[in-house]
Amino acid sequence: MNSTGTVTGVAIVGCGNISGAYFRGLQRFADLRVVACTDLDADLGRAAQERYGVSFVASVEELAARDDVDVLVNLTPPLAHESVIANLVETGKHVFTEKPLTASFATAAPLVAAARAAGVTLASAPDTFxxxxxxxxxxxxxxxxxxxxxxxxxxxxxxxxxxxxxxxxxxxxxxxxxxxxxxxxxxxxxxxxxxxxxxxxxxxxxxxxxxxxxxxxxxxxxxxxxxxxxxxxxxxxxxxxxxxxxxxxxxxxxxxxxxxxxxxxxxxxxxxxxxxxxxxxxxxxxxxxxxxxxxxxSAFTAATAEASLPLRGPGVADLAESLHGSSLRVGxxxxxxxxxxxxxxxxxxxxxxxxxxxxxxxxxxxxxxxxx
Ligand SMILES: NC(=O)c1ccc[n+]([C@@H]2O[C@H](COP(=O)([O-])OP(=O)(O)OC[C@H]3O[C@@H](n4cnc5c(N)ncnc54)[C@H](O)[C@@H]3O)[C@@H](O)[C@H]2O)c1
Known part of the structure; x- marks a missing residue:
């Protein structure tokens, strides 16, 4: 639990190959709660809903409308990152994205500036360090x-x-x-x-x-x-x-x-x-x-080595901690x-x-x- 004892609500955008490592990995953090997900492919979104007990919704806008969502986690393919992150930043929710930040430095730099201007914390994998x-x-x-x-x-x-x-x-x-x-x-x-x-x-x-x-x-x-x-x-x-x-x-x-x-x-x-x-x-x-x-x-790594595919989540936890005053390390x-x-x-x-x-x-x- 973080210093203020609050729970940070998380929603997943993109329920493909790596998403299971997030849905399962984020469960290890007592102060994070994954509550919802979305995917352009409704079958994948519904499968995640059933498997992980979260709500599947049809769009990012529906995720953003939820009061119990504080952080949006982008797990879409790299070429989609630029437009997806721009959309997520516009919602005003904090954003954690899988790597690479976007498909090129030229497209990433304006997004980082836009997030800063909007007062949105933008963080990114990799968090393995x-x-x-x-x-x-x-x-x-x-x-x-x-x-x-x-x-x-x-x-x-x-x-x-x-x-x-x-x-x-x-x-x-x-x-x-x-x-x-x-x-x-x-x-x-x-x-x-x-x-x-x-x-x-x-x-x-x-x-x-x-x-x-x-x-x-x-x-x-x-x-x-x-x-x-x-x-x-x-x-x-x-x-x-x-x-x-x-x-x-x-x-x-x-x-x-x-x-x-x-x-x-x-x-x-x-x-x-x-x-x-x-x-x-x-x-x-x-x-x-x-x-x-x-x-x-570290506190983040106590339970990481339990699956052949490493479970993910320390970076999202780092972002959530930073919302309560700690230094963001995956910024x-x-x-x-x-x-x-x-x-x-x-x-x-x-x-x-x-x-x-x-x-x-x-x-x-x-x-x-x-x-x-
Ligand atoms: N697969 C891995 O083992 C792995 C490991 C580490 C990091 N990553 C990173 O994770 C990200 C996702 O990789 P993946 O292998 O899971 O890809 P994937 O293609 O398996 O899944 C991506 C999902 O995003 C959905 N999607 C695409 N655009 C969307 C949008 N606008 N809104 C909602 N959903 C959308 C797709 O329908 C798909 O289900 C990439 O950035 C990748 O670099 C993947």
Whole structure:
């Protein structure tokens, strides 16, 4: 329960593939109550109504008219985000959106400004860095365990969506791709650890232009690929840290790490930033082996590791907490900066180093933490 003991009412917009992880995941937070949902596909909306005991309504306007709804959670596909978020902001309710904020930095920036002008709190996934792994790594950096961080690597490899998503076309068109789909987890994780990025130099290309879909229950047999699927970049952080980042749907198998930080005292190795949990390892210079760091557990992460598909919700809880005075850690400025960086990675920077126009502050580390 938050400090004021009030319950925040939540409604879901978009009852597709990821929605179950929200409906179930949000139930873990005592001060959040999911009360309603909507979807253009009424069958999906009614199925959610039956399965999760929430009201299905036909439109966002009906959700917005409800007094028991404080926060609207956008789970529509990336290409719909721009118009859906604009619509949600107009209702005056607070908004949490799945990532990416929108399909491009150019379309996201005006929305962030519109939300601010309307007094609406706009927040965005990814929120996985609020989990134990992100917070453990953050403590290792902040406490000086790694020393001065000189460089980082991030390897965003293929999520193989053709094998599990029934209709993965949105991942292979504008708004999708490895940088915008999986990249947010890595970049949000890095900005949480190291602060904002100052500039990006990137180059990108497209692999196969048609890909077969073999997912169980698939609704399409193949997808057309209209965007780059393999990018490499050098990132310069404002702090001077130099990052090497690859994002690819063409790397099916590999022996690359997820995220590593190279410091003056040793190397920090993070687990998959798409997950909330996992072991963070540290190897001091000269040591013969890696040490598993004791995980910093936050109130948000106490119950995250209970399903094969990670349950979602910490970011919505963070937004709800912020309405009662705490610092918002998954805010729109943070997400916009991550998106500007990823946009450059996704499409390349035309052979030049691109200085970014946005910046942000590092989100606050978890306050209520304890060590397992
Ligand atoms: N699928 C995953 O595992 C996963 C994981 C993490 C994040 N995400 C993110 O979650 C979002 C949704 O992904 P998904 O895989 O669930 O997509 P999906 O296509 O399975 O579901 C999206 C749903 O939104 C509905 N919709 C579209 N426009 C709408 C509108 N204007 N109003 C109401 N409903 C509308 C669609 O009918 C559909 O049911 C994306 O931003 C994606 O990046 C997905």
């Amino acid at each position: 609020l989990g134990s792994a992100g917070q453990t790594a953050r403590a290792a950096v902040d406490d000086g365990l790694v020393g001065d961080v000189i460089g980082v690597t991030a390897f965003v490899t293929h999520s193989k969506a053709e094998l599990w998503h029934p209709n993965p076309g949105f991942l292979f068109t504008r708004g999708g791709g490895p940088a915008l789909d999986m990249g947010p987890y890595y970049l949000a994780g890095l900005v949480n650890l190291l602060g904002p990025v100052a500039s990006v130099y990137a180059t990108a290309r497209t692999g196969a232009t048609v890909r077969p879909v073999t997912a169980p229950g698939r609704t399409v047999e193949h997808v057309e690929v209209t965007i780059p699927t393999h990018s490499s970049a050098v990132l310069e952080f404002a702090s001077g840290v130099v990052g090497t980042v690859m994002a690819s749907f063409d790397v099916w198998d590999h022996e690359l790490p997820f995220l590593e930080l190279y410091g003056t005292r040793g190397t920090l190795s993070l687990p998959d930033p798409n997950d909330y949990d996992g072991t963070v390892r540290f190897r001091p210079h000269g040591a013969e082996s890696w040490q598993d760091l004791a995980p910093v557990i 729109a400025d943070f997400a916009l900066h991550v998106l500007e960086t990823l946009d450059a990675l996704a499409l390349g920077t035309d052979g030049v180093r691109r200085d970014l126009t946005t910046t942000c502050t590092r989100p606050e580390p978890s306050k209520e933490t304890w060590t397992q």
